[in-house]
Amino acid sequence: DIVMTQTPLSLSVTPGQSASISCKSSQSLLHSDGKTYLYWYLQKAGRSPQLLMYEVSSRFFGVPDRFSGSGSGTDFTLKIGRVEAEDVGVYYCMQGIHLPLTFGGGTKVDMK
Amino acid sequence: QVQLVQSGAEVKKPGASVKVSCKASGYTFTGYYMHWVRQAPGQGLEWMGWIKPNTGGTNYAQKFQGRVTMTRDTSISTAYMELSSLRSDDTAVYYCARDPTGSGWYYYFDRWGQGTLVTVSS
Numbered sequence A: 001d002i003v004m005t006q007t008p009l010s011l012s013v014t015p016g017q018s019a020s021i022s023c024k025s026s027q028s029l030l031h032s033d034g035k036t037y038l039y040w041y042l043q044k045a046g047r048s049p050q051l052l053m054y055e056v057s058s059r060f061f062g063v064p065d066r067f068s069g070s071g072s073g074t075d076f077t078l079k080i081g082r083v084e085a086e087d088v089g090v091y092y093c094m095q096g097i098h099l100p101l102t103f104g105g106g107t108k109v110d111m112k
Numbered sequence B: 001q002v003q004l005v006q007s008g009a010e011v012k013k014p015g016a017s018v019k020v021s022c023k024a025s026g027y028t029f030t031g032y033y034m035h036w037v038r039q040a041p042g043q044g045l046e047w048m049g050w051i052k053p054n055t056g057g058t059n060y061a062q063k064f065q066g067r068v069t070m071t072r073d074t075s076i077s078t079a080y081m082e083l084s085s086l087r088s089d090d091t092a093v094y095y096c097a098r099d100p101t102g103s104g105w106y107y108y109f110d111r112w113g114q115g116t117l118v119t120v121s122s
Helices: none
Strands: A004-007 A010-013 A019-025 A038-043 A050-054 A067-072 A075-080 A089-095 A107-111 B003-006 B010-012 B018-025 B033-039 B046-052 B057-060 B068-073 B078-083 B092-099 B116-120
Touching: A004 A089, A010 A019, A019 A038, A019 A089, A019 A107, A038 A067, A050 A067, A075 A089, B003 B092, B010 B018, B018 B033, B018 B092, B018 B116, B033 B068, B046 B068, B046 B092, B057 B068, B078 B092
Parallel strands: A010 A107, B010 B116
Antiparallel strands: A004 A019, A019 A075, A038 A050, A038 A089, A067 A075, A089 A107, B003 B018, B018 B078, B033 B046, B033 B092, B046 B057, B068 B078, B092 B116
8 A cells, every 4th residue: 555654743833934744645646647646635623634636746626826836756744835714624645546545644734 | 306315323332233325416316436535533544445336336445344335216316325333343324425537447536425423422
């Protein structure tokens, strides 16, 4: 199984400051079609996960442009440009190309 | 709008089975794979498998092989996940999640159900 490793485990951020979350996969997520199948989800307290980013760097509908994704192969980063109160929750990366699908362990983001 | 509405919370004894439903609306049910993902209390997300509603084809995570059965009823746009031989460590919130790709070789989830808490306790 592909192991997805997220760091840090938790992040405490001052409103308006930026935040970065790292995600590393144990195998490349680059497909022969040239696309890389790495996704980011945010789970707010007591809610279902919601899709933020697909294929590394594409924002899902309605996701603010302060969210950006980057990376390739096995190393990926989610950046929140200016953190707002509504951004608190647990962020998960997920690989979508190797079964079983696997998630990172999560990064909890809260406000200072 | 796309909605996935799941059945209510369940309490089961060890060794029993549970069947969770996921009713889809706002889109063509047979056009999208449906996945099941679970989350134990305070833990991360764990993929269980998918069902292809138009054919009924399934693919289960090896961890759940032999214990999980995913089915669907296309007449009512509903997917089901049944887990048998329940143990205390099956206590979790179970989510259905729609897959927009239709590809069969890469997967992700764009919509999630609200989750169903299954508690396994004697």
